[in-house]
Amino acid sequence: MEKQTTIAAKKRGRMGKWKMTIALFSMMLPGFIYLIINNYIPMAGLVIAFKRFDYSLGMWASPWAGLSNFTYLFKTNDAMNIMRNTILYNLVFIALGHLVAVTVAIMLNFLRGNMNKKVYQTLILVPYLISMVVVSYIVFAFLSQENGFVNKVIEAFGGQPISWYTQAKYWPVILTIVNLWKGFGYSSIIYYATVISIDSSLYEAARVDGAGVWRQIWHVTLPGLRGTIITMVLLAIGRMFYSDFGLFYQVPMRSGLISSATDTIDVYVYKALTQLNDVGRASAAGFLQSVLGFALVLTVNFIVRKIDKENALF
Numbered sequence: 001m002e003k004q005t006t007i008a009a010k011k012r013g014r015m016g017k018w019k020m021t022i023a024l025f026s027m028m029l030p031g032f033i034y035l036i037i038n039n040y041i042p043m044a045g046l047v048i049a050f051k052r053f054d055y056s057l058g059m060w061a062s063p064w065a066g067l068s069n070f071t072y073l074f075k076t077n078d079a080m081n082i083m084r085n086t087i088l089y090n091l092v093f094i095a096l097g098h099l100v101a102v103t104v105a106i107m108l109n110f111l112r113g114n115m116n117k118k119v120y121q122t123l124i125l126v127p128y129l130i131s132m133v134v135v136s137y138i139v140f141a142f143l144s145q146e147n148g149f150v151n152k153v154i155e156a157f158g159g160q161p162i163s164w165y166t167q168a169k170y171w172p173v174i175l176t177i178v179n180l181w182k183g184f185g186y187s188s189i190i191y192y193a194t195v196i197s198i199d200s201s202l203y204e205a206a207r208v209d210g211a212g213v214w215r216q217i218w219h220v221t222l223p224g225l226r227g228t229i230i231t232m233v234l235l236a237i238g239r240m241f242y243s244d245f246g247l248f249y250q251v252p253m254r255s256g257l258i259s260s261a262t263d264t265i266d267v268y269v270y271k272a273l274t275q276l277n278d279v280g281r282a283s284a285a286g287f288l289q290s291v292l293g294f295a296l297v298l299t300v301n302f303i304v305r306k307i308d309k310e311n312a313l314f
Helices: 002-050 068-075 079-109 114-129 132-143 149-156 168-195 200-208 213-237 245-250 256-262 265-276 279-307
Strands: none
Touching: 002 068, 002 279, 068 079, 068 279, 079 114, 079 168, 079 213, 079 256, 079 265, 114 168, 132 149, 132 168, 132 245, 168 213, 168 245, 168 256, 200 213, 213 279, 245 265, 265 279
């Protein structure tokens, strides 16, 4: 009798586990279906990167082109320039962007009053929510040669107005400032969420040991942020060969005179696509960017694992 009761209890336990499993899988199913439809099925289109795409024949019937769609990026006169711009801009954006974001997150943590914190969080996040098209006109309002705010200030001090949209030398600084202003708020909120999760007893112990604010930041806050910083930087490195198309195409107002400082791989491919209507080359460029970004993430993650295994992404 006891044996039968035990068997029945085990069956009920297994049924309960199956019901729980089915419930969890049913909750996962909508997101899983979306992931398959939106992220995996379109990957079949990668075949276009290896074809001489013909609209009349379609994706599968178009003739094969081998690797010729990839080589054009390296054969053009602008190849070195667009690769240099893409990589160097991203390096600067990663370094300065995360430095500013971490600094702001730490400053938010030391603000007093929940209302002040909420107000500042909202204010720094607003630029991130603004469309890049709107940002381009905000920048134009500052840099317009005739009525721009910056030129008006220069004239007020007796200087000559600058034609910002015809001189490439100014744009590395301008684009960096715009990128920082627009993007640091989002990263700051992520870092701030990590900062406030750090055990407050660590700060109390540091204060008992005589640590001031700077030493608390150095010995408690930054070590607590290390894992998040590594993860964020690794994710950013994965997009090293991509660029914010709106930033590099819309903000300079599509000025060809400054293209040496504003053309990146994405902008160059877009221009080539609109002029040549070559879908195969555009697909090849996107595929190459993804492969190079994946290789970079693997390389950097391998280095991180060698230095600090616990904070590696995988």
